[in-house]
Amino acid sequence: MTTPLTSVLAGTRILPVLTVPSPTTAIPLAAALAEGGARCAEVTFRTDAAEQVVKAMAAHGGLTVGAGTVLTAEQAERAVAAGARFVVSPGFDEEVVAKCRELEVPVVPGVATATELMRALRAGLDTVKLFPAEPLGGPDALRALAAPFPQARFVPTGGIGIDRLADYFAEPSVLAVGGSWLAPVALLECGDYAEILRLTAQAVERSRP
Template structure:
């Protein structure tokens, strides 16, 4: 299956909303709602809720129902079953750390945009052959960082990336300066210790700082 123009355009619009997409993991719905509000108030309206905990889908659904002004995606989509479960919970886009033939088929057929993950030129080429214009670059730091993405620009000029994994406030500008990077993903804007303490003002402050970063 290939990636359709309509969903590609929708994904482009989502990724253009902010330079940083918070990558979030929740153990309960209440902390998910409070964190989402704090990030939104700090200027980061696009959120990725990872499917890594038993309460992740519950948290995602609660955010969709209770928090206005945000766009919620489901991250760590690893199985075809995750695709349907995330959509039923209200996810507006899907993100995977890597790709498989089954997952590409399920993701490209889903009614919401799909951001598949790559770590190598070969994986990126496979997505480009299927018509993908966007990919998650993961794990960005260990996989080669900004220099690696810069090297991919010439052979794959139509593929744009969202680097995630080892991205923080210090190195995010190096990624965002690249022509083939549209935004970055990171957990530094909502660290686990601030969520555990309920320091929503602290998270808003981190989000506000990150929202001032500029993509090329």
């Protein structure tokens, strides 16, 4: 990879995970996240508007925007063409990893087991997404998985809320924490960007050492 994920994250330890139903939401959402202190965001490819949202949020300029829930190499290609600077997948897929290498963007595959982590490490990746983190056992599961693999860095995502941040950040292997609680669909649908800003600022503050 030409750009390490640590550079893409720009020092932040919070990765908002966004499922955005409409591209009209993109600019005010980007503004709220940036004002709240976020430096990057993951736009999930779970809606028909995902590519347009990536493009609009990337154009805002206040955030480094990536694509999440990327399941195929073709999706990765479309995401990067729309402006995604990194790619996140819920699982490990060789074709997605190969396409991201070709496109020279960081890729963060999801893992839930030691076997999947070993495959990712063998592919030359040192940062993975622990997913779904809370159903898998939370920080206890992360700690157990990290112990045999000290070279691995984790971005736990899935079911995490503000009350669990300190537990995850206490683990040295955690690079960042991803979460959808920062901008849930309900807040996006009613346009409550002030609350999104508040939640983001709260998370960023608690992520500081």
